[in-house]
Amino acid sequence: MEAPIKILIADDEADILEIISFHLVKAGFEVFTAKDGSEAIEKANSYAPDCIILDIMMPKRNGFEVCEYLRSNSKFDKTLIVLLTALNDETSHIKGLELGGDDFISKPISPKVLISRITALFRRLQPSTGQNKIINSNDLSIDLSQYKTTLKGVNFVLAKKEFELLYLLAAQPGRVFLRGEILSQVWGNDVIVGDRTIDVHIRKIRAKLGIDCITTVKGVGYKFDY
Amino acid sequence: MEAPIKILIADDEADILEIISFHLVKAGFEVFTAKDGSEAIEKANSYAPDCIILDIMMPKRNGFEVCEYLRSNSKFDKTLIVLLTALNDETSHIKGLELGGDDFISKPISPKVLISRITALFRRLQPSTGQNKIINSNDLSIDLSQYKTTLKGVNFVLAKKEFELLYLLAAQPGRVFLRGEILSQVWGNDVIVGDRTIDVHIRKIRAKLGIDCITTVKGVGYKFDY
DNA sequence: AAAGCTGGTTAACAATTTGATAATATGGAT
DNA sequence: ATCCATATTATCAAATTGTTAACCAGCTTT
Known part of the structure; x- marks a missing residue:
């Protein structure tokens, strides 16, 4: 890790x-x-x-x-x-x-x-640099302070919502996030969006990453696994 | 002291x-x-x-x-x-x-x-004590004490606000500065300026520099990358 | 004083990106 | 086969930024 x-x-x-x-x-x-x-x-x-x-x-x-x-x-x-x-x-x-x-x-x-x-x-x-909230998992790196994501050293661009969603999931690998949790964390509590919106964003992330690091847990939510 | x-x-x-x-x-x-x-x-x-x-x-x-x-x-x-x-x-x-x-x-x-x-x-x-007044990044050099900028040794003139904006971004290459941060750092907290003001300054800097060293992070802010 | 600069801001519009939704397809479970 | 949750795709509206030109204030020159 x-x-x-x-x-x-x-x-x-x-x-x-x-x-x-x-x-x-x-x-x-x-x-x-x-x-x-x-x-x-x-x-x-x-x-x-x-x-x-x-x-x-x-x-x-x-x-x-x-x-x-x-x-x-x-x-x-x-x-x-x-x-x-x-x-x-x-x-x-x-x-x-x-x-x-x-x-x-x-x-x-x-x-x-x-x-x-x-x-x-x-x-x-490390502790002084540690203000940077960087997630590293295998070849994938997500840097919040730079809004930058790299895979095997090559960086790829995610839109804001995609980035925030991936960051949320990747911050706690393995943990399943309920759809409700995702909504309130990424979209906020007062915003109301349809159910399919999350799916679409997940899909875009998967497409951009190329690798399948987000697992669907049917009836529950999604988790980052890589 | x-x-x-x-x-x-x-x-x-x-x-x-x-x-x-x-x-x-x-x-x-x-x-x-x-x-x-x-x-x-x-x-x-x-x-x-x-x-x-x-x-x-x-x-x-x-x-x-x-x-x-x-x-x-x-x-x-x-x-x-x-x-x-x-x-x-x-x-x-x-x-x-x-x-x-x-x-x-x-x-x-x-x-x-x-x-x-x-x-x-x-x-x-303590990087705080070592605040560099001069920023050097590849061919670009920014000297705060002289309000002077040079590219490949040739110096070019930036207006005050342009200079301050570039200096802010270049002082922490790669880090994304939110629009709010930029406003409070360059314009101050009590000054109210329109939304497009930052864009216009960014544009002027880009034009004068010729090289694209400022990246837009949509929905978030700008960062210096060179 | 008038005219001419310069820097900073803004308005207006264009270009672009984005996010959300609807409609439809897929795939597994019963 | 049917149901249900999710995947996929296309589309459109909204949000965001880029661009240009115009405006104003302050300062300098004529």
């Missing part, structure tokens, strides 16, 4: 890339890789990862430069940046943190430590 | 306590000290610090125990916990982070590093 956290790793050493990404994938993250600074920026833009791990010494653009670029772009305000270095060197440590890095880890890297540090960062960050 | 950030340091070595607290005070923090685990808990309760720095090896109660105590108490939900250790030991590192620590620093401690790490943690935690 967890949101798939996306992590981008940038390092020019292929074996490090491989071993870290192996452990991260095993820990349940969705991982992207880049072999230099330019590729890191490119992939950061296209995949919008939640966390970016940057080696400092990389070709094309070094970790500091990438960090600076990311921090100058408000799109990455909420993105965690972790810097890696071979040097256990105080100066670059401080420089990295001042450029807006969130954490700094010295090589040689222990995958366990890396993962537990990243987990700790997310644990801290 | 805001209230100073309160930090509690717990370590049994008096000289370390002294040197760290000296630097923290110099960096503008309000500092409390404790020489063992029990005192740390006591002072944490009475002073409600924003951040607690715990040495792992301490008399009475060690750092892990204190950390565990703090994390079991919801009063300290928002309190940052930084763990210190003499050992550069992976196991206690992970243990500390799993017990709910937010950061972990190995001795010997560099005051500069300590301060920059703490600053980085607070920066993440």
